[in-house]
Amino acid sequence: MTRSRLALWAVTLLVLVVAPLVFSKGFALSLLCQMGILVVFALSYNMLLGQTGLLSFGHAVYYGLGALFAIHVLNLNKVPTPFIPLVGGLAGLAFGLVFGYITTRRAGTTFAMITLGVGEMVAASSLMFPAFFGGEAGISGNRSQEPFFGLTFGPQIQVYYLIAAWLVICVVAMHALTRTPLGRMANAVRDNPERAQFVGYDPQRVRFLMVALSGFFAGVAGGLATLNYEIVSAESLSALTSGMVLLATFVGGVGFFAGPILGAIVITLMSTVLAGYTKAWPFYFGLLFLSTVLFVPGGLTGVVVLQKRLWDAGLLSRVAPVYVRMAVPGLVFVGGAVVAVEMAYRGVRLPGAWLGTFAAMAVGLLAARWLWRRESDRWAAALEALAGKAAP
Amino acid sequence: MTAALALTGVRKRFGATEIVRGVDLEVRAGERHAIIGPNGAGKSVLFNLITARFAPTEGKIALNGGEITGRKPHEINRLGLSRSFQVTNLFHRMTVFENVRCAVLWSLGHGYAFWKFVDRLRDANERAREIVERVGLAERAASPAGILSYAEQRALEIGITIAGDAKVILLDEPTAGMSRTETEAAVALIRKVTEGRTLVIVEHDMSVVFGLADRISVLVYGQVIATGTPAEIRANAAVREAYLGSAAHA
Ligand SMILES: Nc1ncnc2c1ncn2[C@@H]1O[C@H](COP(=O)(O)OP(=O)(O)O)[C@@H](O)[C@H]1O
Numbered sequence: 151m152t153r154s155r156l157a158l159w160a161v162t163l164l165v166l167v168v169a170p171l172v173f174s175k176g177f178a179l180s181l182l183c184q185m186g187i188l189v190v191f192a193l194s195y196n197m198l199l200g201q202t203g204l205l206s207f208g209h210a211v212y213y214g215l216g217a218l219f220a221i222h223v224l225n226l227n228k229v230p231t232p233f234i235p236l237v238g239g240l241a242g243l244a245f246g247l248v249f250g251y252i253t254t255r256r257a258g259t260t261f262a263m264i265t266l267g268v269g270e271m272v273a274a275s276s277l278m279f280p281a282f283f284g285g286e287a288g289i290s291g292n293r294s295q296e297p298f299f300g301l302t303f304g305p306q307i308q309v310y311y312l313i314a315a316w317l318v319i320c321v322v323a324m325h326a327l328t329r330t331p332l333g334r335m336a337n338a339v340r341d342n343p344e345r346a347q348f349v350g351y352d353p354q355r356v357r358f359l360m361v362a363l364s365g366f367f368a369g370v371a372g373g374l375a376t377l378n379y380e381i382v383s384a385e386s387l388s389a390l391t392s393g394m395v396l397l398a399t400f401v402g403g404v405g406f407f408a409g410p411i412l413g414a415i416v417i418t419l420m421s422t423v424l425a426g427y428t429k430a431w432p433f434y435f436g437l438l439f440l441s442t443v444l445f446v447p448g449g450l451t452g453v454v455v456l457q458k459r460l461w462d463a464g465l466l467s468r469v470a471p472v473y474v475r476m477a478v479p480g481l482v483f484v485g486g487a488v489v490a491v492e493m494a495y496r497g498v499r500l501p502g503a504w505l506g507t508f509a510a511m512a513v514g515l516l517a518a519r520w521l522w523r524r525e526s527d528r529w530a531a532a533l534e535a536l537a538g539k540a541a542p
Numbered sequence: 543m544t545a546a547l548a549l550t551g552v553r554k555r556f557g558a559t560e561i562v563r564g565v566d567l568e569v570r571a572g573e574r575h576a577i578i579g580p581n582g583a584g585k586s587v588l589f590n591l592i593t594a595r596f597a598p599t600e601g602k603i604a605l606n607g608g609e610i611t612g613r614k615p616h617e618i619n620r621l622g623l624s625r626s627f628q629v630t631n632l633f634h635r636m637t638v639f640e641n642v643r644c645a646v647l648w649s650l651g652h653g654y655a656f657w658k659f660v661d662r663l664r665d666a667n668e669r670a671r672e673i674v675e676r677v678g679l680a681e682r683a684a685s686p687a688g689i690l691s692y693a694e695q696r697a698l699e700i701g702i703t704i705a706g707d708a709k710v711i712l713l714d715e716p717t718a719g720m721s722r723t724e725t726e727a728a729v730a731l732i733r734k735v736t737e738g739r740t741l742v743i744v745e746h747d748m749s750v751v752f753g754l755a756d757r758i759s760v761l762v763y764g765q766v767i768a769t770g771t772p773a774e775i776r777a778n779a780a781v782r783e784a785y786l787g788s789a790a791h792a
């Protein structure tokens with residue numbers, strides 16, 4: 151277990167180092183940079199959602215304020231470029247301490263509401279203080295200052311490796327945090343705050359510390375964004391950004407440390423690569439989110455982990471035929487749906503095309519349902535066998 | 543000698559109904575004190591008042607001579623009072639071992655530390671392992687608490703309750719819903735783990751109560767109608783009429 155975990159870390163490091171050599175085109179490289187930033191941001195969000203059970207609608211506040219402080223400090227030309235993300239992190243931490251004190255007085259729905267309120271307040275103050283928040287145009291900066299050990303951080307590849315380095319530091323730190331007394335008590339407070347109280351812990355204090363620390367990592371992500379884009383606008387602390395990190399984290403899977411990593415990769419790909427093909431990409435992302443909530447609450451990582459457990463138990467070969475058979479009508483339905491969405495976005499009016507598409511979707515759906523009635527037993531049996539093997 | 547737990551004139555009102563109607567109760571240090579009474583008498587509410595889950599409407603509560611009225615639950619726990627719940631109250635998604643380890647962290651001074659690994663905390667891991675063993679769950683240590691059997695969950699609940707080494711332990715119906723053999727095992731466990739501590743136990747099973755308790759208080763309709771040794775309680779006419787008699791019929 152420890153050895154396989156070590157191997158996982160090593161492979162990850164190798165991928166980070168090699169990736170830009172393989173995907174060296176400008177577009178691919180900036181894609182990798184975006185992914186790295188969102189991974190840090192989403193992991194910091196999951197410190198709240200997955201680990202402490204806190205649903206926040208205002209996490210972009212820490213990201214955006216981190217980015218803003220980072221760009222103002224960058225423009226002072228006093229702090230070497232590689233340390234700019236740290237400035238963002240410290241700003242995120244400071245605001246995490248302040249807002250965390252306000253928001254964590256209550257948990258549950260009240261917490262969610264207060265984070266929404268704080269988010270709106272901060273977003274509104276961007277109109278009141280345009281000099282700091284940058285107004286409509288945003289604030290620009292220049293990341294290449296005095297060379298730092300020969301590096302100017304002008305070329306994108308240098309920024310990539312800087313982001314990769316911060317990514318590794320943050321991932322290691324956030325992973326380590328889950329294995330500390332505070333990290334474990336965050337899980338305890340998530341599972342049962344009352345019990346946590348009766349073993350001596352103040353749930354409010356646990357939540358407060360987790361908000362402050364996750365504010366730090368969100369701020370680092372903001373600082374990285376500052377270096378990557380060299381411009382910060384009020385959008386980075388808007389509810390839109392808060393919603394985006396929530397969706398990415400949830401789609402990836404909140405119950406796993408690596409979940410937000412996968413979610414961040416998927417949403418970056420959708421918002422860039424998929425967006426290059428179709429304007430409807432947010433619609434698809436919405437569908438993906440909806441399907442996750444409805445059908446796989448464990449997220450994409452949950453799906454992957456389940457396959458691995460089936461494989462380990464020697465049960466994957468039993469369910470593989472189910473997948474293959476279900477895939478046929480499933481693809482017909484999904485394909486039909488995609489065609490329908492694209493026709494709608496392109497304003498296609500041909501009745502025949504619509505009729506054909508709906509017919510294909512209906513056939514796919516009915517076939518899938520009919521098939522599932524025959525296959526579900528096999529699937530359930532495999533899951534049961536898996537549960538049987540899990541229990542000693 | 544100061545009482546481990548002293549309640550003076552404690553009252554609790556929910557809206558218009560007064561559930562606890564002026565309770566005076568003294569639990570001596572080191573004794574096993576049972577609280578019995580019919581369903582709905584207010585026994586669980588009394589526990590909730592002592593542990594600050596609810597605030598009393600009136601009255602004072604003192605732990606080892608120091609007043610704790612108005613303190614928060616975690617503060618009271620840190621002063622050396624720990625409780626179990628009538629409805630099992632665990633960290634369901636964590637393993638048995640993790641449950642117990644979370645329960646020992648505070649008492650060992652690890653607090654909110656985020657700069658040390660729990661796996662490397664020797665004292666916490668040893669203590670947790672020892673307690674898991676003591677409550678008979680060593681073989682289930684790696685199982686999530688949520689999949690344990692009912693009796694196992696009750697045992698874990700006791701493990702969590704004693705894990706922080708509190709000197710005053712409150713157990714709310716620890717054997718409710720158990721079979722005869724499970725009850726016997728649970729009583730033996732309770733006897734073992736509360737050795738040298740003060741125990742306050744709410745219990746319905748009279749054979750358990752009379753076998754375990756040094757003293758018994760009878761709570762009826764929000765008031766303590768009698769306190770005494772098992773023999774005294776058995777001989778008490780008011781108790782027989784109000785409770786034991788009816789229990790015998792039931
Ligand atoms: N939070 C509450 N709000 C209102 N009434 C309550 C509350 N908790 C308990 N009660 C009422 O107090 C009475 C005593 O309950 P309880 O202490 O649980 O009885 P028991 O002696 O069986 O443990 C019951 O009538 C119950 O309905």
Ligand SMILES: [Mg+2]
Nearest residue numbers: 585586587628
């Ligand atoms: Mg009760």
